[in-house]
């Protein structure tokens with residue numbers, strides 16, 4: 001391959017960088033290199049995460065650019081239409097994050113059900129927490145309602161069934177009929193039925209006009225008293241004002257949120273929510289495991305190299 005200019009615009013795992021560095025014929029510019037800002041004029045290929053936004057103006061200016069590869073699923077930070085018009089290939093790594101995100105959704109729900117973060121906080125404040133005041137909720141043998149039967153939803157179903165022997169019910173009017181043949185589950189046609197029946201409601205859909213606000217005041221009202229809501233998908237799927245009201249009134253056991261309208265979540269944006277002990281927030285860390293960052297980073301580099309080789 002003739003020498004190619006590769007710009008890594010966002011931080012990547014060291015294994016991905018090592019693979020790039022060991023590949024002959026690449027002139028590599030890393031995120032902290034002052035030459036980073038020259039990517040529009042010089043790059044043959046770029047790799048990004050969610051931080052860098054690639055606009056129509058960028059594609060217009062980037063005359064040498066052949067390929068953009070992004071780690072992860074969502075490509076909402078890249079103007080796909082402009083990429084197409086400019087003849088630039090855009091790739092992502094859709095299924096690779098699934099294990100990690102599904103794992104986090106269970107970890108958060110189990111932490112909330114057993115009050116782990118709340119009790120830990122109280123101990124750190126010097127409080128003597130006695131067991132009778134630390135009663136949790138068991139998630140063993142409960143019904144888990146999965147909204148969105150894609151890559152992450154399927155992984156979550158397997159983990160719930162395996163770890164907690166959960167009964168799985170799923171709602172996904174868009175997925176093909178055979179999508180979950182390998183997972184024992186019951187398909188529910190009406191979202192409201194899923195919400196009424198579930199002890200855990202877990203969101204694994206993209207943010208679309210059809211999914212925005214799909215969990216609002218009406219849906220929260222339908223949830224079981226001790227139900228847990230998990231959103232590791234996207235902010236905007238849940239009406240945050242309605243959720244705050246439901247949590248304050250203790251309508252449900254609680255909610256765990258790795259995806260918020262404002263990310264990363266701050267005290268300024270979520271002061272009222274953060275006063276509550278029945279919610280756990282994390283700043284979109286679903287994919288953030290050492291293993292996933294290494295595997296996904298290497299996959300990104302391999303895609304980039306294969307596109308540039310053709």
Ligand code: NAD
Nearest residue numbers: 148149150151152153172174175204205206232233286287
């Ligand atoms: P996917 O495309 O594999 O699956 C999405 C599923 O949602 C599909 O089966 C689709 O049929 C279904 N769907 C679409 N519209 C629907 C609707 N109106 N009702 C019900 N189902 C509907 O995507 P995925 O990889 O499983 O990702 C799921 C979500 O997780 C996305 O929002 C993604 O952005 C998010 N995500 C979050 C993190 C994180 O760090 N927290 C990481 C990766 C992905």
